Amino acid sequence: MLLVGLSSLDHKLTKDTSFFGLKLWIVILICIVVIILLILVFLCFYCSSRHRPKPSTSNTSSSSNSRAHLTTFRSPIRSNNFHTSTAFSSSSTLDGRLLSSRNNNGLGIEMRIATPEKDLESVGSRYPPHMVSEDMKRRNHCYTLREIESATNGFADQNVIGSGYSGIVYRGVLFDGSRVAVKKLLYDSGKAENFIAQVEAIGWARHKNLVKLLGFCTEGTFRMLVYEYLDNGNLYQWLHGCTRQVSPLSWNIRINIIQAAAKGLAYLHEDVEPKIVHQHIKSTNILLDQQWNPKISDLGVAQVLGPDRTSHATTCSMGMSGYIAPEYASTGVFNEKSDVYSFGILLMEIITGKTPLEYSTETEAEVYLIDWLKSMVAKQNFDHLVDPKMPEMISLKELKRTILIALRCVDPDVKNRPRMGDVIHMFEPCDLLLSDEFCVRHKTCRSNSLKDNEAVAKQGESS
Structure with a gap:
């Protein structure tokens, strides 16, 4: 009986099937192989997915979409031999276009990034529950130290693009190929609460003229912020670091930069609650894309104003020579009108192509841009006010109007300075x-x- 059964089974297995005329045993073998391959593919996909940053839940998109465009930040980067904070671009394209080396005047740019939303569980594992709000969890990605180290080649020296009093900025590439800027802050390990509060304040801001904060990392003693990346340098580089005889910054481009920066700053002052005082408005913190659209960076030291509408900034004067409002020297208080003053100096810098503070070889003394400009206006010497590298002539009427706006912004009387919303209105066509x-x-x-x-x-x- 057993032999008969085996003979019958063997006959059935060797019988031709309708599947391409293959033997039954071959069809069965093919099915087994296919099943094994599917299992292996599934296991590979499962293992690889566990090593990738997990996207946030659907609440992330609904939450972020329900919040009107809120912003981000980037920090100042300062070279060792100049008063402005900078981070020099690693882009060879930018280096070639500027025709300048890395060594002088602290020419600086900033970096930014694009990254997936963060995994809420990973946030909870790195912070005490009382320190991380649900809104912050949904807004910014929480990177692991391993991810940051991988993106920056272990914080390699060749990835450093700038450094300053607040930290070091590294160029990085994430697992998904996104180019990012990672700022490793010089925070004391015992001040995690301050770091979290700063991230929460920055994370609320979303505006097209503000550099976008994509995420953060705080493991052990590390305090790091990750930003979107802009590869066209900053305004300081193009105003003072370009060796061309004719600047690519035409008057229309400069006015567009001024107006867009004013909108970003007005958003921080008037559309965010509680409002944010930037405290570091200067040309190195105006980053540019390839279409010359500006974004304000370096919100890292910005203070969120409370009911008293003022913020005591302990580091705001660092790297801000020539931009600081006069009342700060006497009161140590920085508020939104102080930002307006810095914006007025920035406006003068864009018009004249001069730095806010220069050293005169004739008088062997420092010359402030605001004093020089006022003396030129008093002498009606408007021809000498315009950047000599400007590619075109501008009308005297337009020049006077822009200078008048700048002078209103730097009014010694704080009460007489306009709000940034008023400045935007002043630039509207007559x-x-x-x-x-x-x-x-x-x-x-x-x-x-x-x-x-x-x-x-x-x-x-x-x-």
Whole structure:
């Protein structure tokens, strides 16, 4: 019986099937191999997925979409031999376009990144629950130290693109190929609460003219921030580091940079609650993309204003020679009007192509840009105010209007300085302003006319 059964089974296995005429045993073998391969593929996919940053849940997108564009930050980077903080670009394209070396004037740029949303569980594992809010968990990715080290080649010296009083900036590439800037802050390991508070304050901000914070890392004594990457340098480089006879920054480009930076700063002052005072508005912190669109960086030391509307900044004067408002020297208090003052100096810098503080070989003394500009205006010497590398002539009317705005921003009386929202309005085309004024007058006159007609009609009825 056993032999008969085996003979019958052997006959069935060797029988041709309708599947391409293959023997039954061959079809069975193929099925087994396919199943084994599928299992192996599944195991490989499972293992690889465990080593990748996990995307956040659907709450992340709904939360981020429900928040009107809030921002990010990047930190200042300062060279050893100049007052401005900088981080020099590693891009060979930028180096070639500027035709300048890395050694002088602290030419600086900033870096940024694009990364996936963070895994909420990983956040909880790195911070005490009371230190990490749910909103912060959904907004920024929490990177592991291993991810940061891999992106920066173990914090290799060749990846350093800048350093300053607040930290060191490294060029990095994430697992997904995104280019990023990683700032390793010089924080004491015992001040994790301050770091978390800073990240929360920065994380709320989202605006197209602010450098985007993509994530952070805090393991052990490390305190790091990861940003989106911009590869066209910063405004300081293009104003003072370009050796071309004619600057690529035309007047229209400069005005666009001014207006966009004003919008980003106005957002921090007027559209975020609690408001954020930047404290480091200067040309090295205005980063540019390939279309010359600016983004404000270095929100790392910005203080969130409380009910008293002021912020005591212990480090705001570092790297800010020539930009600091005069009241800070006497009070040590920095508020949004101090940012307006720094913006006014930046505006003068863009117009003239001069740094806020220069050393005069004739007088062997430091010369502040604001004093030099005021002396030129007093002498009606407007021809000498414009950057000589400007590719085109600008109208005297446009020049005077821009200088007037700058002088209003640096008014010694803090109360007389405009808000950044007012500055934006000042840069609107004159014909648009006149049109708005005409509309208001027209509506007022029309309303008064209707009232007069109604009064006449009532008098006629009564008579």
